[in-house]
Amino acid sequence: MKDLSDLLGRILLSMIFIFEAYDYIAYAKSNKAAMTAYGLTWNQDLLLYGAITLLVLGALMLLTGYRMRFGSILLLLYWLPMTYVVHSFWNDPEEQRRLQSILFTKNLAITGGLLITATHTSGRYAIKKIFATTRV
Numbered sequence: 001m002k003d004l005s006d007l008l009g010r011i012l013l014s015m016i017f018i019f020e021a022y023d024y025i026a027y028a029k030s031n032k033a034a035m036t037a038y039g040l041t042w043n044q045d046l047l048l049y050g051a052i053t054l055l056v057l058g059a060l061m062l063l064t065g066y067r068m069r070f071g072s073i074l075l076l077l078y079w080l081p082m083t084y085v086v087h088s089f090w091n092d093p094e095e096q097r098r099l100q101s102i103l104f105t106k107n108l109a110i111t112g113g114l115l116i117t118a119t120h121t122s123g124r125y126a127i128k129k130i131f132a133t134t135r136v
Helices: 002-026 028-037 044-064 068-086 094-119 127-133
Strands: none
Touching (some): 002 094, 028 044
């Protein structure tokens, strides 16, 4: 049962990052406009494609269980700065403060999930384990 819950947790946790990478690719122009609105004007192409790279690599590593700890660290390198830049509810107007504080704490919960995956093994259902135990 533990191995199945590990797999389901990895799938669910990686889904948000896969979707976010898709969103960055599909809506690159509007994401660059949002970056400008948040004050990220330095080399937006590097920041955007760097974020996409971290998201795709980290999410696939987390999903497959291959070097899951390294994948979680890659995702944390993206997730923590993004959380503090985008959901800085302490800088927002009063009417947006409640929603942004909820989104900020949601991101902190996801950070907790990433920290857990960074310190645990991937379980029985991981690409590395499947290849190691399969006889060819």
